[in-house]
Amino acid sequence: MKIGMLPLIVGNWKMNPQTQTLSTSLSVQLKKIFNKKLEADVVIAPPHIFLESVVRGLNHTGKIALGAQNVHYQKIGSFTGEISMGMLQSYGVSYVILGHSERRRDGESNDAVNLKLITTIKAGATAILCVGETERDQNAHYLSLIEKQIRSGLATVPKARLSQVVVAYEPVWAIGTGDTATPSDVHEMKLFIEKILSDLYGRNMAQKVRIIYGGSVNPKNARELFIEGNVDGFLVGGASLHADDFLQIVKATIA
Numbered sequence: 001m002k003i004g005m006l007p008l009i010v011g012n013w014k015m016n017p018q019t020q021t022l023s024t025s026l027s028v029q030l031k032k033i034f035n036k037k038l039e040a041d042v043v044i045a046p047p048h049i050f051l052e053s054v055v056r057g058l059n060h061t062g063k064i065a066l067g068a069q070n071v072h073y074q075k076i077g078s079f080t081g082e083i084s085m086g087m088l089q090s091y092g093v094s095y096v097i098l099g100h101s102e103r104r105r106d107g108e109s110n111d112a113v114n115l116k117l118i119t120t121i122k123a124g125a126t127a128i129l130c131v132g133e134t135e136r137d138q139n140a141h142y143l144s145l146i147e148k149q150i151r152s153g154l155a156t157v158p159k160a161r162l163s164q165v166v167v168a169y170e171p172v173w174a175i176g177t178g179d180t181a182t183p184s185d186v187h188e189m190k191l192f193i194e195k196i197l198s199d200l201y202g203r204n205m206a207q208k209v210r211i212i213y214g215g216s217v218n219p220k221n222a223r224e225l226f227i228e229g230n231v232d233g234f235l236v237g238g239a240s241l242h243a244d245d246f247l248q249i250v251k252a253t254i255a
């Protein structure tokens, strides 16, 4: 964990839950159990269509920030089915998850992720750039894939905006599989990502970027991954749909 920064824990609800009623009740539960100010930045990213119900459920708790799972890179116009940054911000969204592997799998390119990232940070929000390999090969080619995801994703991002960038390392093989990366794998990748950021921006500036881990994080493995992986927080899928589990994961990042 970087000195002088709070850990960041982001709950990615993905395409869950299935009804607005369930979304409201999960948010009400979260509001209830996140009743104390914790020394962590906590974000939940529901499906766009449930943003309003989550805002209602959380009822201005102030302890949980709102995130989105995607955004369109244009501000306004003829883009059927898309959601703009302005729309998201009108609900109070301050974080956007970008380049999640489940979107890359459906064809989202590094260039598209970069455009969305620029739109997000220009609007004053924080972009969570997801990177990660599908599999690990003997010759470590996956490292160059991750390097490319980072360099392309951050193309033209100026130093002055780096504090609005988070990199989430999410090995695809660990997402939703229960097959978590080991704490030492996570630590190694964190150092690798830091090295790329240092090459791009210099060592001091690179320290402004929080590097978080995602992939089958749960209340049992969170503490070890946090301490030994030495990450700045987590991106949590499945476990974020259970309010108690999510709270335990957040607590695992607090000394």
Ligand code: PGA
Residues within 6 Å of the ligand: 012, 170, 174, 175, 176, 177, 214, 215, 216, 217, 235, 236, 237, 238, 239
């Ligand atoms: P998981 O998902 O925690 O269910 O593995 C993580 C993610 O995809 O962000």
